[in-house]
Amino acid sequence: MNWYPNFWTHVTxxxxxxxxxxxxxxxAQESNRLQAQMxxxxxxxxRLSNNxxxxxxxxxxxxxxxxxxSDQVLKLQPV
Structure with a gap:
């Protein structure tokens, strides 16, 4: 007996x-890390003493x- 036919669809x-x-x-974590490095x-x-x-x-x-x-994130497709 399948009590909820769309259950697995919703889970997926x-x-x-x-x-x-x-x-x-x-x-977001990676961009924050890169921004800190930048x-x-x-x-x-x-600094004048640095190259x-x-x-x-x-x-x-x-x-x-x-x-x-950011290009990788823009390629994410909405569900």
Missing amino acids: QFQKKKDLVLKCEAF DNATWQAK NASGLNQVDRLTCQLKEK
């Missing part, structure tokens, strides 16, 4: 939504990583 949809939320949370690299680049080109290259690299992560 819930799991997909949960997976999307976890991916978004992981993106802030640090920017601060280092502004400005090196710090700015690091900021550029981190910016590209952050854009790649």
Whole structure:
């Protein structure tokens, strides 16, 4: 006897939504980490005693990583 015919459909949809939320949370953590690295690299680049080109290259690299992560999140499809 199947007391709730759509039960497994709802469970599957819930799991997909949960997976999307976890991916978004992981993106938020990763973007916060990259932003902190960018802030640090920017601060280092502004210091006169440091090699400005090196710090700015690091900021550029981190910016590209952050854009790649945001592109990955934008590719997530709503359930």
